[in-house]
Amino acid sequence: MHEIFVLAEHRQGELRDVTLEMLTLASQLDSKVTAVLLGSGMDAFASKLASFADRVLVVDDPMFANWNAINAQAALVALINKDKPHMVIVPNTGQGADVLASLALELGASFTSDIIGLALEGDKPVATRAYYGGKINGRIEFKDAELYMVGLREGAIPAAEGSKSGAIEKVDNPVAADATDRKFLDYEQPAIGDVDITQSTLLVSVGRGLREDKNMPMVEELAGLMGADVSGSRAVVDAGWLPADRQVGISGKTVKPKLYLALGISGAFQHVTGMKGADLVVAINKDPDAPIFQYADYGIVDDLLKVVPALIDKLKEMKG
Numbered sequence: 001m002h003e004i005f006v007l008a009e010h011r012q013g014e015l016r017d018v019t020l021e022m023l024t025l026a027s028q029l030d031s032k033v034t035a036v037l038l039g040s041g042m043d044a045f046a047s048k049l050a051s052f053a054d055r056v057l058v059v060d061d062p063m064f065a066n067w068n069a070i071n072a073q074a075a076l077v078a079l080i081n082k083d084k085p086h087m088v089i090v091p092n093t094g095q096g097a098d099v100l101a102s103l104a105l106e107l108g109a110s111f112t113s114d115i116i117g118l119a120l121e122g123d124k125p126v127a128t129r130a131y132y133g134g135k136i137n138g139r140i141e142f143k144d145a146e147l148y149m150v151g152l153r154e155g156a157i158p159a160a161e162g163s164k165s166g167a168i169e170k171v172d173n174p175v176a177a178d179a180t181d182r183k184f185l186d187y188e189q190p191a192i193g194d195v196d197i198t199q200s201t202l203l204v205s206v207g208r209g210l211r212e213d214k215n216m217p218m219v220e221e222l223a224g225l226m227g228a229d230v231s232g233s234r235a236v237v238d239a240g241w242l243p244a245d246r247q248v249g250i251s252g253k254t255v256k257p258k259l260y261l262a263l264g265i266s267g268a269f270q271h272v273t274g275m276k277g278a279d280l281v282v283a284i285n286k287d288p289d290a291p292i293f294q295y296a297d298y299g300i301v302d303d304l305l306k307v308v309p310a311l312i313d314k315l316k317e318m319k320g
């Protein structure tokens, strides 16, 4: 049985969701799944990963307290050369992209980045990549190699529940000396505005279908009556109707509210990537073919300038 290494990503004391997404993907490939965890003080993360992997390889060393691609690559080269996995999956994030191409080059691996799907056909992987904003999916075949590597896009694969109980193996840090040509200095958190939409339970999210800035108070009134926060698409942020910290999507925030009410949002893949983890999606759009309806649990095909005032009236009536 082939072995697949999955590079776990954590940042600022949090295991990133993409790690579980990668492990879920690897588990679908009928292979032995090994999570590789580089960090410092990693016991809790190792236990969590053990429920998603057949094996967790942990290098627990202060050298890995903060991300440094040079140290990470040196450790991965040693671990991969020792165990010779068939494939390595890294996240297609800032961290993963920092090592993917360079590591593949060093090891002579056949690789591709930013995949949204992966299968094994015989021994060889076949990956899926999205093109033209998600309108077309491409099939990526790999040049024959001893090792294959891919970078998985965040949010592309829903994480399953962990049902394994993998063995946790602590290994000595194979990297003799800390990198001198790249140093971690500080982590700079982007400023969070008055509302952190990543923590919102209810979101009323607005798109270009709102037409004009002067219609924003209507959206705010609806959100106020629902006890929801207001977010939006990039089109709305670019138009200056909402501040940048309210943008949902690939270049904005990833949100996971219980309810996501999408008003006049088309559902471009860049937007959907940020909101498809919502428990319940309700979309209002006058175009019955708008892609957002593919992700919506409930939909209203109508003019939001008619529907939103009706919702406001109904909520006011219900609240007495």
Ligand SMILES: Cc1cc2nc3c(=O)[nH]c(=O)nc-3n(C[C@H](O)[C@H](O)[C@H](O)COP(=O)(O)OP(=O)(O)OC[C@H]3O[C@@H](n4cnc5c(N)ncnc54)[C@H](O)[C@@H]3O)c2cc1C
Pocket (backbone or CB within 6 Å): 133, 206, 207, 208, 209, 210, 232, 233, 234, 235, 236, 247, 248, 249, 250, 251, 252, 253, 263, 264, 265, 266, 267, 268, 269, 270, 271, 274, 284, 285, 286, 287, 290, 302, 303, 304, 305
């Ligand atoms: C590199 C890159 C990164 C990007 N990152 C993001 C991102 O993070 N987040 C993001 O949102 N976008 C992002 N985009 C932009 C994305 O591709 C879309 O252009 C954007 O999401 C469209 O916003 P929208 O749905 O509000 O507008 P539109 O696509 O213009 O859709 C408006 C919708 O409103 C409907 N509508 C119009 N009038 C009404 C009405 N009266 N009542 C009801 N419905 C109505 C229309 O039918 C349409 O479906 C990115 C693009 C690129 C290239």
